[in-house]
Amino acid sequence: MQEHDMSWVRAEMALAQPAPPTERGAYAWVRKNLIGSVGDTILTVLGIAIVLWVLPQIINWAFINAVWTGPDRTVCTTASQGGIQPDGWTGACWAFVNAKFGQFMFGTYPIEERWRPILVAILFVALLVPMLIPRVPRKGLNAILLFVALPIVAFFLLVGGMFGLPHVETPRWGGLLVTLSLSFVGIAVSLPLGIVLALGRRSKMPIIKWLCVVFIETVRGIPLITVLFFASVMLPLFLPAGVTFDKYLRALIGVSLFAAAYMAEVVRGGLQAIPKGQYEGADSLGLGYWQKMGLIVLPQALKLVIPGIVNTFIGMLKDTSLVLIISMFDLLGVVKQNFADPNWATPQTPKSGLIFAAFVFWLLCFGMSRYSMYTERRLDTGYKR
């Protein structure tokens, strides 16, 4: 054997040394994330300046100086404006939101009948929560209850006029009730309609295909306000004399048709992403068109486009605020309507009311988008890398 002339050979493993102090702990994090370079440091200083300038103002306005309760505008106005606050005071007038809370939720729905929308809301939450939690069984029954039974029950409860319930006509509805009911029905109508339109657009029958294309592209090319105008001034002209239908229903038709066109494009994206082999496989098994679509293609396609569908839902929830323009009062409409109340007209009222409305919308939309991200991760079956 060959002899090695080695004076020293390490016999045992060297123990791992801790990372140098500049590479660990808070200092390294700060160095990497805040003061990595000269430019970074300038940006950090700028960022801190912005935060220090904005945050105290917001906290002061929204919490420390805010007025939470009070009977009328005097609590939210300064002495020179005829109120009790010292001159130069600015703060949120949550007292306004507090006093008008019932209206913001239900509009001018009769106070003694407000248990009806509350009951509908409780039913809605009771059906929605198990629907959203994946582990709860009986999703089919749940879906039927939520999308078929609930709308029927809600219709009789909210409109009334039957089973001894007094009739509440839709112009008296308002606030969050209108926002949520419009968007829920809109969602429930626009998804199936959008699927049908998307299938029609990919159909091999030329007439059906072109009808769908013209509808989708026209609706997508014009603003929702124009569609609502169409629904509110032209639909009555389209019907025989004497037949009128409710303004709420007209807005509902406008919003649903509008959302359906966008939904169709989202679903089409999913249909196009399904490999041709899936269609051919279904054909070779002898499945008919509806079986092929319903059992093979759509389940895969819809799963792929969940984020797009939820984005359309979010867009729709935000768009319901536009019904204000055809003088219906959703949450935003009611808030805006109440700025004119002389009892509460202060410089702080509009800002406070709008921030409250923004917060409600934000909670709903943000919640939806987070849930869709969760679902996307859960249903991820390996299409994406």
Add this chain to the structure above:
Amino acid sequence: MASQEILREGSSRGSFINDPRIRGLFFQTLVVILLFGSIWWIVHNVIENLQRLHIASGFGFLKSRAGFDISDTPIAYTSDSTYFRALVVGLLNTIIVAVAGIVLATIVGFTIGIGRLSNNWLIRKICTVYVEIFRNIPPLLVIFFWYSGVLAVLPPPRESIHLPLGSFLNQRGFYLPRAVWGDGSWLIGVALLLAIAMTWFVAHRARQRQRATGQQFPVFWTSVALIVGLPVLAFLLAGMPLTFDFPKQSTFNLTGGFWIKPEFLSLLLALSFYTAAFIAEIVRAGIRGVSKGQSEAAAALGLRSGPILRLVVIPQAMRIVIPPLTSQYLNLTKNSSLAIAIGYPDLTATAGTVLNQTGQAVEGVFIMMIAYLVLSLVTSFVMNIVNARMALVER
């Protein structure tokens, strides 16, 4: 044998009903009949309703006197002008706010989008908060917030807020000094056009030279020098024909200067801040969509981080960014119709007024739809050209 024949017979009889072509023909005929039936029914009802309500039809009303005033008029307009001119004013206002909004939203959106990818934790978080707030509230609410929450509670004209460069801010709007161009200012315009033409020429030659010899030419700095330098030179040569008309405070109002009304300002700010949140997400997705290997390969070739971004990452990111960016521009244009809620006279607002005055709902809605469709088509057309230039050229 017999069974086979029965089978064949059976299948041929079955195929008559199950033949996709015959089925297709049947369903399409059915749809056409239903469609024409309902169109006939609708037209019949419309004619009957119009006669019953004594509403004229046709576009003859466009030539009659409008009789209402419009607050923002980019072209000459009085209440004696025709309905047609009123609609043109509305259309121009829509275009002005849409173009200004697109420019502002793109600048803000790209800034925020790049900020979300910054190495700096604080900047990243600030940009995320911005995006998550504005993406999840209705644009109409943002418009109201600027209009009745911020601009309406500014001090009255007498206590206007003084801003730098002689501009003022009060509850009636934003007052800027107006540039008054004197004699000989046409020279500046000519110089600018000349500079743009020369820049194009320089860029063209530089590209040719780089292809032929591989040598690069500082096109960017040359064009900056040309586009800034030539007009400045012309300005000096023409004897500095520029004066400013500063807004002046009088007892009740500000006079002179360039006045931006609060309606326009709140619409512009709301539309661009709202759309910027979406553009930011598109830009972020675009940059993240360029695979890391691209920038690593560029670094291995010895490029510095600036050229890597400019020559490798951004051209590829733009390919991902442009199609969704187009649809955001279209959305902004369509959302500008929310102007009606705060009384900025855009197309929807003027068409709505015309519709109410004449009662000709069918024509009014038709004009609105056509105008927005044309605007959308023009925007998509322009963006498609941009997209075609950016797209991967496969040899």
